[in-house]
Amino acid sequence: MQDIKIELRKELLEKPQDMKKVKFGKTFTDHMFLMNYNSKDGWHDARIVPHEPIPMDMGAMVFHYAQEIFEGMKAYRTESGDIQFFRPYENIRRMAASGERVSMPAVDEDMFMEALRKLVEVEKEWVPKEEGTSLYIRPFMIATDVGLGVHASDNYLFCILTCPVGSYYPEGINPIRIMIEDEDVRAVRGGTGFAKCGGNYAASIRASVKAGKKGYSQVLWLDGVERKYIEEVGAMNIMFKIDGKIVTPSLNGSVLPGVTRKSSIELLKSWGYEVEERLISVDELVEAAKAGKLEEAWGTGTAAVVSPVGWLTYKDETYEATGSKIGEVTQKLYDGLTGIQWGKIEDTHDWIVKL
Structure with a gap:
């Protein structure tokens, strides 16, 4: 070396x-x-x-x-x-x-x-x-x-x-509103969706600008082929608690393999939660919300760690996840991850590397 x-x-x-x-x-x-x-x-x-x-x-x-x-x-x-x-x-x-x-x-x-x-x-x-x-x-x-x-x-x-x-949440964690994009495409399988390269982010800007003008914090992307399966949020991976289970889109080649995503899954499993990595259609998500089974939604990423999603909008219809409050699992996950990162909780996963 x-x-x-x-x-x-x-x-x-x-x-x-x-x-x-x-x-x-x-x-x-x-x-x-x-x-x-x-x-x-x-x-x-x-x-x-x-x-x-x-x-x-x-x-x-x-x-x-x-x-x-x-x-x-x-x-x-x-x-x-x-x-x-x-x-x-x-x-x-x-x-x-x-x-x-x-x-x-x-x-x-x-x-x-x-x-x-x-x-x-x-x-x-x-x-x-x-x-x-x-x-x-x-x-x-x-x-x-x-x-x-x-x-x-x-x-x-x-x-x-x-x-x-500084702290991503200086005034506390407030749930965000996200818009499910059904026109623009961020990435496709076989492309660079899983890679962390600038082109992926450039492709997302137009929809983010449109969402921002409508009062949304983030864009939730659908797959680039069928335009029906949930993939990820603009700067984060996405997770849902549906009818008691934690569900997150599988890594299919067009979803970024987030480090916070991976850590969240490992933590949740260690706590006894059932976690499914699979295809999630937007129709399934909408039906779960209508039936009251969409119990929580949150994004995961380095900057925010965990970002609770209060509302999702698809084709001008808005569906509530947790509304204006943070969900129980979301809060537990945020506390667990940040506790390890700042040394307040014992690292039993061998994740920390000291300077």
Whole structure:
């Protein structure tokens, strides 16, 4: 494993004094991690340098053919002051899987983890101490070959950015309204739906804008072939409690294999809940809501952890899940996951990696 060179910023940036005023993804720390790749040398020149703009040729392939991937994860400060990661190897492996789909090279797992450790160690004073806060970590990779022509790049840049983020729920967890999209399609099987790449998110923006104008927080996507099976929410996986059972869409190739999704399923099963990963049609969901069997609905993801869904709208008809209150299972899941992440609950699943 190669050494990581460290160049520290001479004049450090001012750290936020009030995390309640910090907008997600807008305040970056002093430093970033960079590493280059080409087919001759492999990964090389691993370095931590001051955070600053990167000069890029306008002919770089990432701008024209969208060969890029990314991840989202966090570092948490416990009450004792320790800093820890939550299941980082799951993110590392998922990024490798995303890269394979778009013909990008994987970063060695140990090298990836060492880069995370070194960067967070350098930026440890940026990991906030307030309740519910954390240091968001954004690893990403871009194609840097210069030239117009659709083919895999030979040169890549791997980067890791970090930014302090406040509590996702500073005023408590409030159920959201989501709109089930029946016109636009986010992804199809055989495409890049399971990969964490920008094209998937670009494809979702138009429907998100439309939903936002109508007062909805998120879009719930249907499958791209039959337009009848539930897949995922714009930035989260989705789960339902229907007639006592926990049901979530199966990973069919067009659904992102979320780390929080996986952790939620494992926690729920350990608590004795019956969890089904399967196809769920929008008609089944609507019928369950009409019959009063849709007891809870929630999204899962790194940013929010768990986001309760109070109402779902499909073809201009609105159906209530939990309304204005958070469901019992949703609350238990949120408390369980965040308790482990911030070190308030014992980690019996071997999910935590200490700095």
